[in-house]
Amino acid sequence: MQTDVFSPELSSLVLAVPDNPLRALYPYNTRPGMLNLASGHPSRDAYDVEGLTEASHRATLDATAWSYGPSAGDPELIAALVALTPPRPQGHRLIVTSGAQQVVDLALRSLARPGSTVLLPEPVYPAILAICAAAGLRVSGYRVTAEDPDLTDLGRLLGQVGVSALYAQPTFSNPGGETWSLPMRKRLLELCAAYRVSVVEDDPYRFLSFAGAPPAALVELSAEVAGSVVIWAGSLSKILAPGLRLGWAAVPQAIAQPMTDLRQAGDLQPNSLAQRVALRYLELDRLDAHLSRVRKLYAARRDRLAAALARADFTLEPAAGGMFLFPALPEDARAEGLFERALDQDVLYAPGPAFALERGDHRLGNRLRLCFAGLDAETLGTAARRLVAALKE
Amino acid sequence: MQTDVFSPELSSLVLAVPDNPLRALYPYNTRPGMLNLASGHPSRDAYDVEGLTEASHRATLDATAWSYGPSAGDPELIAALVALTPPRPQGHRLIVTSGAQQVVDLALRSLARPGSTVLLPEPVYPAILAICAAAGLRVSGYRVTAEDPDLTDLGRLLGQVGVSALYAQPTFSNPGGETWSLPMRKRLLELCAAYRVSVVEDDPYRFLSFAGAPPAALVELSAEVAGSVVIWAGSLSKILAPGLRLGWAAVPQAIAQPMTDLRQAGDLQPNSLAQRVALRYLELDRLDAHLSRVRKLYAARRDRLAAALARADFTLEPAAGGMFLFPALPEDARAEGLFERALDQDVLYAPGPAFALERGDHRLGNRLRLCFAGLDAETLGTAARRLVAALKE
Numbered sequence: 056m057q058t059d060v061f062s063p064e065l066s067s068l069v070l071a072v073p074d075n076p077l078r079a080l081y082p083y084n085t086r087p088g089m090l091n092l093a094s095g096h097p098s099r100d101a102y103d104v105e106g107l108t109e110a111s112h113r114a115t116l117d118a119t120a121w122s123y124g125p126s127a128g129d130p131e132l133i134a135a136l137v138a139l140t141p142p143r144p145q146g147h148r149l150i151v152t153s154g155a156q157q158v159v160d161l162a163l164r165s166l167a168r169p170g171s172t173v174l175l176p177e178p179v180y181p182a183i184l185a186i187c188a189a190a191g192l193r194v195s196g197y198r199v200t201a202e203d204p205d206l207t208d209l210g211r212l213l214g215q216v217g218v219s220a221l222y223a224q225p226t227f228s229n230p231g232g233e234t235w236s237l238p239m240r241k242r243l244l245e246l247c248a249a250y251r252v253s254v255v256e257d258d259p260y261r262f263l264s265f266a267g268a269p270p271a272a273l274v275e276l277s278a279e280v281a282g283s284v285v286i287w288a289g290s291l292s293k294i295l296a297p298g299l300r301l302g303w304a305a306v307p308q309a310i311a312q313p314m315t316d317l318r319q320a321g322d323l324q325p326n327s328l329a330q331r332v333a334l335r336y337l338e339l340d341r342l343d344a345h346l347s348r349v350r351k352l353y354a355a356r357r358d359r360l361a362a363a364l365a366r367a368d369f370t371l372e373p374a375a376g377g378m379f380l381f382p383a384l385p386e387d388a389r390a391e392g393l394f395e396r397a398l399d400q401d402v403l404y405a406p407g408p409a410f411a412l413e414r415g416d417h418r419l420g421n422r423l424r425l426c427f428a429g430l431d432a433e434t435l436g437t438a439a440r441r442l443v444a445a446l447k448e
Numbered sequence: 449m450q451t452d453v454f455s456p457e458l459s460s461l462v463l464a465v466p467d468n469p470l471r472a473l474y475p476y477n478t479r480p481g482m483l484n485l486a487s488g489h490p491s492r493d494a495y496d497v498e499g500l501t502e503a504s505h506r507a508t509l510d511a512t513a514w515s516y517g518p519s520a521g522d523p524e525l526i527a528a529l530v531a532l533t534p535p536r537p538q539g540h541r542l543i544v545t546s547g548a549q550q551v552v553d554l555a556l557r558s559l560a561r562p563g564s565t566v567l568l569p570e571p572v573y574p575a576i577l578a579i580c581a582a583a584g585l586r587v588s589g590y591r592v593t594a595e596d597p598d599l600t601d602l603g604r605l606l607g608q609v610g611v612s613a614l615y616a617q618p619t620f621s622n623p624g625g626e627t628w629s630l631p632m633r634k635r636l637l638e639l640c641a642a643y644r645v646s647v648v649e650d651d652p653y654r655f656l657s658f659a660g661a662p663p664a665a666l667v668e669l670s671a672e673v674a675g676s677v678v679i680w681a682g683s684l685s686k687i688l689a690p691g692l693r694l695g696w697a698a699v700p701q702a703i704a705q706p707m708t709d710l711r712q713a714g715d716l717q718p719n720s721l722a723q724r725v726a727l728r729y730l731e732l733d734r735l736d737a738h739l740s741r742v743r744k745l746y747a748a749r750r751d752r753l754a755a756a757l758a759r760a761d762f763t764l765e766p767a768a769g770g771m772f773l774f775p776a777l778p779e780d781a782r783a784e785g786l787f788e789r790a791l792d793q794d795v796l797y798a799p800g801p802a803f804a805l806e807r808g809d810h811r812l813g814n815r816l817r818l819c820f821a822g823l824d825a826e827t828l829g830t831a832a833r834r835l836v837a838a839l840k841e
Binding site: 064067072074075104107112121152160165169185186189191251309310319321322328 | 457458459461462465467468471489492497500501505507511512513514515516517545546547549550553557558559561562575578579581582612644646677689690691692693702703706709710712713716717720721722725
């Protein structure tokens with residue numbers, strides 16, 4: 056069948072959604088022999104397939120897995136997620152979402168009206184830019200660095216008219232692999248409280264800490280900082296399986312209902328089957344052992360990649376957890392054309408400018424985001440050698 | 449932990465999202481002994497649990513179920529859904545979503561910018577109003593009736609400034625149980641094409657036809673109507689299981705990418721596990737037999753409820769498929785307080801005004817939406833007797 060179809064005018068908001076530069080890398084990954092340092096995906100050998108399969112079998116035993124359920128999430132799963140949620144001020148409620156991405160989307164759209172401004176860290180995980188564009192939100196970049204312990208730059212930004220929310224990834228950040236110190240966290244909360252700006256804390260890597268517990272979450276600290284408001288976003292994607300598409304939020308009562316209303320408008324409710332599988336998995340009491348195994352695996356991989364990069368004179372701070380390194384090239388390296396030369400060597404990475412707030416901003420041109428989680432230690436060594444070969448070409 | 453939390457100002461869009469009057473009925477349903485005619489949920493005895501369980505076991509055999517996948521959906525599932533999709537113009541693509549609700553959300557947000565108008569049928573499924581409010585869209589109601597075969601009223605509405613899209617549920621509609629004739633369908637497409645207004649066709653009940661095939665879908669007819677554009681929305685919720693939260697769209701190429709971008713911004717991608725379960729289910733070749741069983745079950749239930757209502761002098765058109773009757777009360781009935789008197793009789797229904805475009809509009813006050821799918825024929829008979837008793841009180 057064929058017909059003349061007019062091209063409907065599309066909404067300016069939709070047209071403003073930027074291409075995700077990370078998803079644009081996928082086609083390269085299918086080339087035979089390519090080693091992928093680009094994608095922030097958990098390693099397939101880091102899934103607890105036995106536990107997930109057992110949980111799935113149990114989940115299918117009752118009709119709840121097949122039926123409609125509450126928009127805010129399965130109450131039994133919510134009860135089980137309490138143990139995985141940081142301590143939080145009284146009055147925070149938990150709601151289940153389709154990944155932490157949906158928490159951030161619902162939170163920003165609840166807090167910020169079209170035309171208002173959201174503060175984002177620089178560099179930033181680019182999917183957050185898509186949320187802001189689709190909602191008609193402006194963005195401004197901020198930095199939290201040891202050189203500015205009073206966060207005076209951030210204070211100036213918070214004082215601008217029309218700032219509605221601040222998005223933060225203070226623990227094992229993507230792409231930077233950075234973790235903010237406790238004093239920095241408190242200072243940021245004090246500033247946000249003073250300017251009455253709510254904080255969205257994206258915290259999917261908290262359980263992938265390689266050396267002891269990470270600093271307290273912003274949501275925990277908010278209990279000590281009068282007037283601060285934090286919406287905390289967690290995810291099962293990095294600790295259990297991204298295919299379950301389950302995240303959850305700890306959110307002040309006054310924002311939980313609007314976020315749930317918005318979620319119901321968009322897609323009614325979380326996936327019933329996936330929620331029951333997650334619940335039954337958590338009941339198996341395997342998560343601690345599983346996470347302990349994954350942390351050791353990833354720590355060894357980080358060590359291997361960081362060592363290879365240091366030997367080749369990259370500058371880097373070895374992330375204390377999570378999945379990413381964000382090294383700077385050696386001083387004398389030729390950044391131009393490196394991505395293509397790396398492809399020729401069959402190694403794929405995510406170029407630094409993919410994490411800029413604006414397309415065409417090349418100030419991060421000498422940075423590479425490298426995921427150390429997806430390849431085993433030996434293959435990571437090979438990938439690093441290929442990268443160094445591309446550098447020297 | 450306790451602290452003073454300021455109440456952040458929320459976005460005016462979020463505050464405008466109306467409460468879903470159907471979800472507000474849920475608490476009544478938990479009363480012991482209550483018979484629920486209100487909820488549009490498939491009957492639990494209409495799930496093919498054996499097939500779904502078998503499909504789940506197969507789905508867990510490969511890591512695809514646990515991993516990230518494409519934002520537009522699992523390519524193997526998309527290939528399997530082709531057989532369930534109406535014929536459509538060349539250049540339409542299929543994308544997988546979290547239920548038909550998400551198709552409508554993504555489609556309307558792609559086609560209509562904030563402040564523009566979407567035309568909705570009266571009465572309307574109220575979750576569509578939530579989509580429009582959250583996106584800042586205005587709504588106007590239209591009717592397709594035999595009294596206005598040229599759809600002159602609709603033509604007048606389409607001619608207004610700022611109309612961006614028309615939402616339609618032409619087959620076994622919720623709540624009306626109505627099905628538009630073929631000439632009406634063509635006339636509507638001609639009008640929409642003339643005014644260059646795109647149509648979103650919500651078609652979750654197509655496979656629940658009790659007497660032969662329903663009229664051709666709008667998307668099929670659009671191939672014959674030059675200039676018409678239709679985005680078709682299908683769902684596995686009513687034919688397989690709502691807990692899978694899977695729908696899909698057939699959408700012109702030029703709109704498929706913007707819808708996928710928006711989807712990626714909101715929650716990245718469809719649920720990988722649920723997609724693999726649906727794929728493995730469709731491979732089992734049980735769907736035709738399952739649907740044949742469900743259609744017979746629901747047809748018998750419709751007959752039982754329609755007969756009981758007719759005996760009690762309700763006015764109704766027995767729906768030729770789907771899940772709903774939308775009868776008018778007998779002429780001499782006292783509508784006021786009926787909902788409460790029905791609760792006293794332990795029977796729950798969805799009051800007509802829940803399907804008005806504006807809260808507080810009581811023109812549908814003498815209508816009731818009754819779902820005949822969720823109770824067996826004998827229990828439906830009891831529910832109808834209780835309703836009639838409430839009416840006579």
